[in-house]
Amino acid sequence: xxxxxxxxxxxxxxxxxxxxxxxxxxxxxxxxxxxxxxxxxxxxxxxxxxxxxxxxxxxxxxxxxxxxxxxxxxxxxxxxxxxxxxxxxxxxxxxxxxxxxxxxxxxxxxxxxxxxxxxxxxxxxxxxxxxxxxxxxxxxxxxxxxxxxxxxxxxxxxxxxxxxxxxxxxxxxxxxxxxxxxxxxxxxxxxxxxxxxxxxxxxxxxxxxxxxxxxxxxxxxxxxxxxxxxxxxxxxxxxxxxxxxxxxxxxxxxxxxxxxxxxxxxxxxxxxxxxxxxxxxxxxxxxxxxxxxxxxxxxxxxxxxxxxxxxxxxxxxxxxxxxxxxxxxxxxxxxxxxxxxxxxxxxxxxxxxxx
Amino acid sequence: xxxxxxxxxxxxxxxxxxxxxxxxxxxxxxxxxxxxxxxxxxxxxxxxxxxxxxxxxxxxxxxxxxxxxxxxxxxxxxxxxxxxxxxxxxxxxxxxxxxxxxxxxxxxxxxxxxxxxxxxxxxxxxxxxxxxxxxxxxxxxxxxxxxxxxxxxxxxxxxxxxxxxxxxxxxxxxxxxxxxxxxxxxxxxxxxxxxxxxxxxxxxxxxxxxxxxxxxxxxxxxxxxxxxxxxxxxxxxxxxxxxxxxxxxxxxxxxxxxxxxxxxxxxxxxxxxxxxxxxxxxxxxxxxxxxxxxxxxxxxxxxxxxxxxxxxxxxxxxxxxxxxxxxx
Numbered sequence: 001x002x003x004x005x006x007x008x009x010x011x012x013x014x015x016x017x018x019x020x021x022x023x024x025x026x027x028x029x030x031x032x033x034x035x036x037x038x039x040x041x042x043x044x045x046x047x048x049x050x051x052x053x054x055x056x057x058x059x060x061x062x063x064x065x066x067x068x069x070x071x072x073x074x075x076x077x078x079x080x081x082x083x084x085x086x087x088x089x090x091x092x093x094x095x096x097x098x099x100x101x102x103x104x105x106x107x108x109x110x111x112x113x114x115x116x117x118x119x120x121x122x123x124x125x126x127x128x129x130x131x132x133x134x135x136x137x138x139x140x141x142x143x144x145x146x147x148x149x150x151x152x153x154x155x156x157x158x159x160x161x162x163x164x165x166x167x168x169x170x171x172x173x174x175x176x177x178x179x180x181x182x183x184x185x186x187x188x189x190x191x192x193x194x195x196x197x198x199x200x201x202x203x204x205x206x207x208x209x210x211x212x213x214x215x216x217x218x219x220x221x222x223x224x225x226x227x228x229x230x231x232x233x234x235x236x237x238x239x240x241x242x243x244x245x246x247x248x249x250x251x252x253x254x255x256x257x258x259x260x261x262x263x264x265x266x267x268x269x270x271x272x273x274x275x276x277x278x279x280x281x282x283x284x285x286x287x288x289x290x291x292x293x294x295x296x297x298x299x300x301x302x303x304x305x306x307x308x309x310x311x312x313x314x315x316x317x318x319x320x321x322x323x324x325x326x327x328x329x330x331x332x333x334x335x336x337x338x339x340x341x342x343x344x345x346x347x348x349x350x351x352x353x354x355x
Numbered sequence: 356x357x358x359x360x361x362x363x364x365x366x367x368x369x370x371x372x373x374x375x376x377x378x379x380x381x382x383x384x385x386x387x388x389x390x391x392x393x394x395x396x397x398x399x400x401x402x403x404x405x406x407x408x409x410x411x412x413x414x415x416x417x418x419x420x421x422x423x424x425x426x427x428x429x430x431x432x433x434x435x436x437x438x439x440x441x442x443x444x445x446x447x448x449x450x451x452x453x454x455x456x457x458x459x460x461x462x463x464x465x466x467x468x469x470x471x472x473x474x475x476x477x478x479x480x481x482x483x484x485x486x487x488x489x490x491x492x493x494x495x496x497x498x499x500x501x502x503x504x505x506x507x508x509x510x511x512x513x514x515x516x517x518x519x520x521x522x523x524x525x526x527x528x529x530x531x532x533x534x535x536x537x538x539x540x541x542x543x544x545x546x547x548x549x550x551x552x553x554x555x556x557x558x559x560x561x562x563x564x565x566x567x568x569x570x571x572x573x574x575x576x577x578x579x580x581x582x583x584x585x586x587x588x589x590x591x592x593x594x595x596x597x598x599x600x601x602x603x604x605x606x607x608x609x610x611x612x613x614x615x616x617x618x619x620x621x622x623x624x625x626x627x628x629x630x631x632x633x634x635x636x637x638x639x640x641x642x643x644x645x646x647x648x649x650x651x652x653x654x655x656x657x658x659x660x661x662x663x664x665x666x667x668x669x670x671x672x673x674x675x676x677x678x679x680x681x682x683x
Contacts, residue, residue: 018359020542024574028582042580058366058537068573071580115537119437123533127370128378129403132490132531134439135461139448142431143461147450150429150474195432195469239409243450243458244401 003350004096005220005227006089008037008105008213009314013175013302016113017207021057023109026209027069034105034213038223042071046101048078049092051085051108052306055120066109077101084108085210085310086271086332086342092214093233102216108307109209117205117305124335126240137336138202141274142194144247144337148276149196153248156196159275160187163200163300166275170297177302178204200300203273208304210311228317228328231352232260232345242336250338253284253331260345264352266325267292269312271333273299280338281331295319309333313344320348327352360546360658367534374529377406377415382526385492388482390421392456399457403490423480424499425453432469439534441495447472451496463495471498489529544572547586549658555650559624561585567625591648591663593621593628594674596683600637615640619666620682627682630660634667643673 010033012026019025035041048070052063063080070076079095081087085108092104118136125131148154161184168181178200193199213223220227236252236259238245245251268291272278278293287293294300296315299308309332316330327347334340374382377393381403384391393404393415404415430449436442441463449472450459465481466472478496486492541549544560548571551558559570560583567576568587576583598617615637618627632640634649646666656662 018357018361018540020359020540020545020574022542022574025542025582028575028580031580055535058364058535058539065573068575068577069580071576071578073578111540114539115535116437119439120535127531128372128374128529129381129490130461131533132439133441133448133462134437135448136433136437136440139431139433140461143429143448143450146429146431146474192432192469193434195434197431239405241401241405241409243460244399244405244409 002097002099002216003220003229004093004214004216005224005229005350006212006313006317006346007215007220007223007227008034009210009317010034010037011175011208011210011307011311011314013177013206013208013304015177015204015206017111021059021062021111021114022065022068023111023209024066024069027066027107027109027211030107030209030211031069031105034211038213040103042076045103045105046077047092047095047104048076049088049095049104049106050080051083051088051106051310052080052110053082055123056110056112056115056117056305058114084306084308084332084334085212086313086330086344087235087309087334089212089214089310089313089344090233090235090342093230096214096216102219104214105211106214106310107209107211108304108310110305110307111207112205112305113207130242138194138197140242140336141202141277142197145196145201145274145276148248148279151248154276154279156188157184158279159201160184162275162278163187166294166298166300167200169295170301173297173301175302176297177206179297179301197274201275203299203303203308206302206304208302208307210304210307210314212310212314212317224321226321226323226348228320228346229348229350229352230344231347231350233343234259235340235342237335237340240339245337245339247337248280250280250284250341253281253338253341256341256343257285260343262286262329262345264327265291265329265345266327267295267316267319268329268331269294269296269298269316270331271299271309271312273303273308273333275300277333277338285329285331285343309342316344317346320346358546359540359543360549361538361540364537364539365534366537367532369530369532371528371530374526375406377404379526380404380418382488382492382529384420385482385490386486386488386526388423388480390423390453390480390493392419392421392453393417394419400455401458402453402456402460419455421453421455423453423482425451425456425478425496427464427472427474427476427478428452428459429474430464430472432472438536441491449478449496451478462493465495465497488526489531542574544574544583548572551588552660552662553656553658555653555656555662557589557591557621559587559589561587568623569626570621570624570628587623589624590622592669593619593624593646593666594679595632595640595642595644595646596620596627596679597642598632598640600640613637617666619646620679625682630663631665632667633665641673643676643679645669645671645674
């Protein structure tokens with residue numbers, strides 16, 4: 001296996017982006033930041049891969065126009081996934097492993113505010129027995145939340161603690177869309193939105209884009225003193241049938257964890273768009289109590305669709321670059337109630353653990 | 356004035372889906388006011404029946420008839436319903452474990468406040484007056500009132516469904532309409548283009564790196580990946596670089612075929628604009644034909660390319676191939 005590292009990261013997040021859903025306008029300065037961080041031009045990038053969704057944009061092949069932001073003459077080696085940018089990163093990591101390329105830029109973008117996000121996401125459910133009822137993502141998460149509360153696995157106080165910690169940390173994140181710590185009591189006093197979830201238990205609808213830079217071996221060392229070497233990467237999915245899943249846990253998160261070495265992880269950026277889901281992930285990933293979770297504020301502070309998972313990986317990678325941590329985790333999720341989970345373990349030492 | 360123009364757009368399609376043998380059994384059952392589940396390899400009875408066992412991956416073949424009563428295993432209050440949900444006023448979504456099943460199914464419960472919902476409450480199916488085929492034939496669940504408390508129906512070795520159905524024709528396909536509403540915003544460059552059209556002007560933008568003029572303008576030059584800020588007003592005359600004679604009628608077509616859809620390279624532009632060619636027999640349209648925009652009456656103008664009704668021949672001699680060979 002080649003040593004591949006995350007060596008660049010840039011992001012934009014806002015409540016409502018008033019531009020085109022192609023997001024070219026957001027991506028141009030993001031790529032400029034990546035070039036600034038690496039000293040590269042687009043000619044140094046061996047492979048481009050994006051994550052986005054036509055359903056968010058409301059048009060087919062919506063991702064094609066986004067590549068105007070790259071400058072694609074002469075033609076570039078490019079791919080796309082109708083998924084979060086974290087999976088675009090997985091594809092790029094694989095591409096580099098084949099030896100075909102040594103560097104890659106992956107990016108995600110999405111204008112959730114163009115439609116009704118929680119309704120649009122009903123299209124990812126079983127089209128025969130579920131989508132015709134249009135179960136929104138918030139309702140599904142709420143059903144999961146109540147299962148845990150009724151089962152004594154977590155409670156509203158624990159959920160509020162996740163929120164308070166996240167929004168307090170978000171105060172230091174210039175990209176956060178929602179920020180400001182208060183107190184657990186204050187949070188519990190606020191009204192329900194989707195009983196038992198309150199608005200702050202749910203990630204805010206966010207528009208945005210982000211890009212990550214990958215490089216192999218010496219290409220990475222030339223860019224960063226402390227590259228965030230990917231020492232483990234895994235992705236698993238649970239089935240579509242909601243009833244046969246144990247929603248108080250996440251089988252696929254557990255299987256993803258078993259496929260990598262999470263021992264010694266100091267910082268974990270977890271893509272939990274709902275507060276109780278952070279509690280599920282901590283348990284399924286067996287994170288020790290002293291692991292610092294979502295120092296960025298996490299998705300409860302801002303969660304641009306199809307980008308939020310990639311942002312978790314970028315935020316985690318930064319902690320390796322700046323010397324805050326030697327081993328970190330970036331997690332991404334997709335699908336209803338933590339159905340799909342990707343783990344990206346990064347470390348200052350490329351030989352740390354084994355995958 | 357807002358930075359960008361926007362307009363509502365709805366994307367809709369009525370998907371028709373064949374259901375196959377497993378879901379067909381389930382949907383036929385709903386029409387007959389029966390809940391049909393399947394027993395999996397591990398003995399669990401699951402509703403709706405999965406087409407393939409999630410553990411053994413074998414097709415489900417062991418079908419089970421269930422009574423339409425059940426227990427709420429989880430619930431939430433939908434305080435702000437979205438379009439298409441079972442009710443257009445606040446209601447409950449719930450996980451309901453039907454009597455005789457081992458896992459829950461997701462559906463709505465018709466109550467008027469969250470105070471009426473509780474985990475463990477008993478509910479029964481409410482069936483559609485006129486079944487259409489599909490999950491909505493089970494309209495929702497409703498609470499079983501105290502006065503008519505239905506005890507938990509003990510279903511021992513739940514009866515297997517009979518091979519013969521009571522309806523004349525089993526369900527083989529369902530229609531699942533999808534309709535999504537968006538507010539579509541143009542980019543600042545496209546907005547400038549449309550605002551220009553409202554004034555009878557065609558505006559392009561020039562890339563500072565390669566000098567090419569794009570119309571409609573794009574947020575970045577696709578060659579160089581840099582924003583194209585310099586505005587360039589273009590002539591409304593140009594050259595046909597390529598064209599297509601549309602003969603085939605299709606859904607949503609606005610013009611009667613045959614008609615000509617063409618790429619017109621406006622004088623001053625580096626990429627061609629797509630529009631209609633009229634006032635010339637279709638078979639006479641050719642590459643190099645010189646054409647000019649025919650605008651609708653000014654009072655009909657808005658921020659739209661439709662201000663130009665079509666392009667018509669100017670009568671000039673055809674443009675030299677060299678003038679457009681690099682724009683094909």
